[in-house]
Amino acid sequence: MSAEKSSLHTRNLHRDPYDFDRLISCVPELKQYVFTNSYQTVTINFSIPKAVKLLNKALLESFYHVKNWDIPENNLCPPIPGRADYVHYIADLLAEQQGGIPTGLKIRGLDIGVGANLVYPLIAHQSYGWEMLGTDINEESLKNARQILDHNPGLLSGIHLKQQSQPEYIFKNIINPEDRFIFSMCNPPFHDSEESAVKGNLRKTRNLNKSKISKPLLNFSGQQSELWCEGGELAFITKMIHESFLYRSQILWFTCLVSKKDNLYKLTTLLKKVKAIEFKTIDMAQGQKVSRILAWTFIPQQNRNDWF
Numbered sequence: 001m002s003a004e005k006s007s008l009h010t011r012n013l014h015r016d017p018y019d020f021d022r023l024i025s026c027v028p029e030l031k032q033y034v035f036t037n038s039y040q041t042v043t044i045n046f047s048i049p050k051a052v053k054l055l056n057k058a059l060l061e062s063f064y065h066v067k068n069w070d071i072p073e074n075n076l077c078p079p080i081p082g083r084a085d086y087v088h089y090i091a092d093l094l095a096e097q098q099g100g101i102p103t104g105l106k107i108r109g110l111d112i113g114v115g116a117n118l119v120y121p122l123i124a125h126q127s128y129g130w131e132m133l134g135t136d137i138n139e140e141s142l143k144n145a146r147q148i149l150d151h152n153p154g155l156l157s158g159i160h161l162k163q164q165s166q167p168e169y170i171f172k173n174i175i176n177p178e179d180r181f182i183f184s185m186c187n188p189p190f191h192d193s194e195e196s197a198v199k200g201n202l203r204k205t206r207n208l209n210k211s212k213i214s215k216p217l218l219n220f221s222g223q224q225s226e227l228w229c230e231g232g233e234l235a236f237i238t239k240m241i242h243e244s245f246l247y248r249s250q251i252l253w254f255t256c257l258v259s260k261k262d263n264l265y266k267l268t269t270l271l272k273k274v275k276a277i278e279f280k281t282i283d284m285a286q287g288q289k290v291s292r293i294l295a296w297t298f299i300p301q302q303n304r305n306d307w308f
Contacts, residue, residue: 007285009088013063014081018042023058030054052077060119064126068151071144075116078187082284082291083119084127086257089282089293090183091128093253097304102182105131105158106308110251112170112186112240113137114161116144120185125158133160133181135174137167170240171247182307183253188236234263237294238270245274248298252307255295264294271296 008015020042024031033044033051044051053071059080060066071077090109095101107130111120114134121132136142142161149155165173175181237256244254258264264281271279279296299307 008081009085009284011088011091012081012084014059014084018055023055023062026061027054027058030058049073049077056080056117056119060122064122066122066126066148066152066155069117069122069148071116072140075141075144078115078117078119080119080123082289083187084123085284086185086187086293087120087124087127089284090124090185090253090255093255093282093295094182098308101128102308104129107131108133108181110174110181110184111135112184112256113188114141114145116141118145118148118159120187121159122148122155125155129158130182131158131160133162133174135162135164137164139163170243171251172243175247175250179250180307181251183255184251186240186256188233188240188256233259234266237263237267241267241270241274241296244296245298252299252304253295253297255293258292258294261290261292264292267294277301 020030020034024034030044030051033048033054034042035044036042044055046052056077057069060069091101094107107128109121109124109130109132111124111132111134114121114136115138118134121134124130124132134142134145136145142163145161149159149161162174164170171184237258240254240256244251258267258281268279268281275298276296277298277300279294282293282295284291284293297304
């Protein structure tokens with residue numbers, strides 16, 4: 001087992017090497033992209049966008065029973081194992097309060113920036129039965145997410161979508177006065193400009209191919225709102241923390257991915273300033289890539305059981 005696979009969460013269904021015979025049986029088109037590399041490992045070329053998309057489609061069908069998953073060429077194609085890790089670590093966070101992982105539709109989660117791929121709600125609902133609301137500022141992304149749900153009518157009772165009509169807000173316009181969510185989750189825009197996103201993509205592509213390429217292959221291509229925003233990750237999460245205070249009685253645990261470790265000090269300092277009652281950093285690692293979840297709450301420990 002590779003280091004990348006073994007470092008995934010213990011409940012992650014993707015810890016073992018990919019069974020490409022099984023995956024090809026779900027998505028036959030994947031076969032043309034599968035080969036045996038110089039290390040005698042059966043794999044795909046992860047710098048080819050089509051190959052990655054077909055792999056995702058096969059993984060979602062094989063492990064999560066999602067039919068006909070697809071995204072437009074210009075939308076973010078997320079790595080399924082890493083996305084699953086975030087969901088499982090949230091489950092652990094909730095289990096700390098309950099003494100076991102709470103399941104079923106009574107657990108409501110909010111995915112900020114669901115994108116066209118709908119991956120977090122799909123994995124969360126299919127793994128734990130949670131009810132998920134996915135939000136996005138991009139109408140076309142939500143249209144594609146709805147098409148995925150239309151192909152999977154059994155998911156319609158557990159996954160819902162809502163457009164954020166004002167991009168300057170995160171929770172406003174989304175959370176109604178009567179709403180309560182057990183958690184929110186977010187994979188924020190990482191880069192602070194399109195130029196930064198393209199440079200980062202070029203570095204990733206070069207690493208995947210271990211060679212110098214003049215033009216990047218956008219294997220993680222995405223809409224502007226998926227990849228960058230003014231001020232980058234730090235500005236986005238800072239805004240989220242400030243706004244979370246206004247909805248502190250309606251979400252038990254706010255969570256967000258933080259890619260840059262250097263941003264943690266400023267973010268945790270801000271959490272103290274807004275008087276978060278508890279916050280924690282949950283480390284995640286997929287091979288050499290290290291990320292972390294920042295989680296915070298304004299609900300006192302003695303009142304948290306009332307949410308379940």
